[in-house]
Amino acid sequence: xxxLVVHAHPxxxxxxxxxRDRVVETLTGRGAEVSVIDLWAEGFxxxxxxxxxxxxxxxxxxxxxxxxxxxxxxxxDTLVFxxxxxxxxxxxxxxxxxxxxxxxxVAYTLPPGGDRxxxxxxxxxxLVVVTTYGSPRWVNALQGEPGKRTLRWGLRTLxxxxxxxxxxxxxxxxxxxxxxxxxxxxxxxxxxxxxxx
Amino acid sequence: MQTxxxxxxxxxxxxxxxxxxxxxxxxxxxxxxxxxxxLYGERYQPAMTPSEWQAYSELRSEPDERSAAxxxxxxxxxxxxxxxxxxWFGLPAILKGWLERTMxxxxxxxxxxxxxxxxxxxxxxxxxxxxxxxxxxxxxHLIGDAGRRTLDRTVRMSTPNPLKVxxxxxxxxxxxxxxxxxxxxFLERIGTELARPGGRRRGVRR
Numbered sequence: 453x454x455x456l457v458v459h460a461h462p463x464x465x466x467x468x469x470x471x472r473d474r475v476v477e478t479l480t481g482r483g484a485e486v487s488v489i490d491l492w493a494e495g496f497x498x499x500x501x502x503x504x505x506x507x508x509x510x511x512x513x514x515x516x517x518x519x520x521x522x523x524x525x526x527x528x529d530t531l532v533f534x535x536x537x538x539x540x541x542x543x544x545x546x547x548x549x550x551x552x553x554x555x556x557x558v559a560y561t562l563p564p565g566g567d568r569x570x571x572x573x574x575x576x577x578x579l580v581v582v583t584t585y586g587s588p589r590w591v592n593a594l595q596g597e598p599g600k601r602t603l604r605w606g607l608r609t610l611x612x613x614x615x616x617x618x619x620x621x622x623x624x625x626x627x628x629x630x631x632x633x634x635x636x637x638x639x640x641x642x643x644x645x646x647x648x649x
Numbered sequence: 650m651q652t653x654x655x656x657x658x659x660x661x662x663x664x665x666x667x668x669x670x671x672x673x674x675x676x677x678x679x680x681x682x683x684x685x686x687x688l689y690g691e692r693y694q695p696a697m698t699p700s701e702w703q704a705y706s707e708l709r710s711e712p713d714e715r716s717a718a719x720x721x722x723x724x725x726x727x728x729x730x731x732x733x734x735x736x737w738f739g740l741p742a743i744l745k746g747w748l749e750r751t752m753x754x755x756x757x758x759x760x761x762x763x764x765x766x767x768x769x770x771x772x773x774x775x776x777x778x779x780x781x782x783x784x785x786x787x788x789x790h791l792i793g794d795a796g797r798r799t800l801d802r803t804v805r806m807s808t809p810n811p812l813k814v815x816x817x818x819x820x821x822x823x824x825x826x827x828x829x830x831x832x833x834x835f836l837e838r839i840g841t842e843l844a845r846p847g848g849r850r851r852g853v854r855r
Contacts, residue, residue: 461702462701463703492696498695498696502660506660539748539749540795541745543696543745544695544696544697545696547739548746594802595802596802598739598795598798599795601795601798602738602795606738606739606792606793607737
């Protein structure tokens with residue numbers, strides 16, 4: 453297994469960072485090659501720039517600053533996102549990573565004259581999302597889970613046809629206890645150990 | 650109505666910019682007081698800082714100067730208008746981050762005397778979304794329109810009475826493959842409908 457873990461949380465001592473560490477430790481423990489992109493720690497700029505927009509179809513050659521991320525993505529068969537759910541979805545930091553890195557030539561190509569993109573991430577067979585929600589599950593259901601829409605359905609269209617999606621969410625972060633959080637860390641580890649190779 | 654337009658596109662030569670100009674002009678003709686936040690133009694930084702996050706987690710807010718200015722505009726806004734291109738089925742990061750950094754405790758919500766979360770955008774009565782999409786309508790519905798869900802439902806839930814907030818959505822699908830006439834027709838529709846003083850069906854009275 454070659455896994456790329458993308459983590460997005462501003463605070464180095466957050467619970468989200470503990471989840472990232474447990475994910476990396478568990479995957480490494482089962483013999484996977486693991487790469488980590490820590491967006492806040494790297495000071496990633498989530499804004500798709502005017503230049504990137506202008507050179508949209510030129511893709512990667514015009515985006516040297518994301519070449520390293522693109523290379524990691526192109527090698528991965530397992531993609532793991534670890535982030536807190538804010539306003540129903542991934543933090544802007546992670547959304548911006550999608551906006552910038554999933555560019556023409558990395559995530560898809562547009563055949564000349566065509567109007568439907570052709571996916572290029574068919575080598576990713578597994579998508580794992582580990583996320584925390586402040587609110588109870590019903591509030592997120594009412595909001596329509598925009599984050600789940602973006603990743604589970606939107607991003608999925610670019611991955612292997614039969615890619616598996618594992619959605620691991622901890623709700624009620626505003627009121628849950630340390631015991632709940634420890635239990636979820638263990639649950640995440642257990643789920644990752646059980647993934648197929 | 651006190652109106653705040655938030656625009657999120659990196660290019661001034663874009664169709665999105667034409668939409669912005671048309672919308673602002675129409676809103677002004679309808680007699681609204683219009684403020685515009687041009688996120689890319691302001692070089693807005695959408696990533697929440699560690700100290701902002703710390704404050705948020707303690708239900709406080711610690712806005713920098715720019716965010717404080719945006720917060721003042723949001724507090725008084727009776728109408729929020731969002732104009733943006735849809736990227737990966739959702740909001741451009743710069744707009745998503747604007748929500749995260751502006752809609753903070755004490756602004757978008759507060760905790761009442763019973764410890765319950767209450768929407769705090771007391772003036773807001775109308776949300777308008779003008780979104781362009783590369784995909785066709787059926788595909789957007791199939792995947793689920795994350796941008797619309799965020800702005801419609803989540804922002805609406807930040808008001809004391811979400812059912813009293815009207816949401817008007819103007820989508821332009823297949824942005825890259827439709828012809829100029831269709832794009833022009835869309836601009837005309839925006840220009841006409843946003844210029845109506847009370848909205849499409851009935852006036853909004855205070």
